[in-house]
Amino acid sequence: MSQTLVVCPFCGCGCNFYLHEKEGSAVGVTPSREHPVNQGSLCVKGWRAHEFINHPERLKSPMIRHGGIVRDATWDEALDLVSKNLINIKREYGCDALAFLSSAKVTNEENYLFMKMARAAFKTNNVDHCARL
């Protein structure tokens, strides 16, 4: 078993915990006692932060819904469809007809790039993150 000190991604408090890994899987968390924000505590989201990583129902590839039917898709197919639809909506209704909602279950760097895409490429400030829901 190994452990890595990480920042909890679920809200802006920034609690720190040790993520425990065993045989390639995340198996638990222990709050950091030294971190000034959480001082050895976590809320229920932090305590369960490892569970989605290896969850059997976690989506690992894109899916496309068409005519009420959801099917597996390749990344190229899904990204082409999303970019085409985003560009069409922007052209037809303007930048603020778009909204971008990101996830706590990706890295901070990915969230930063997502925000840059919304603001720089699509010229909208309609960007948020599931931690505020």
Ligand code: SF4
């Ligand atoms: S443990 Fe709870 S309060 Fe702390 S950062 Fe994570 S979600 Fe926020």
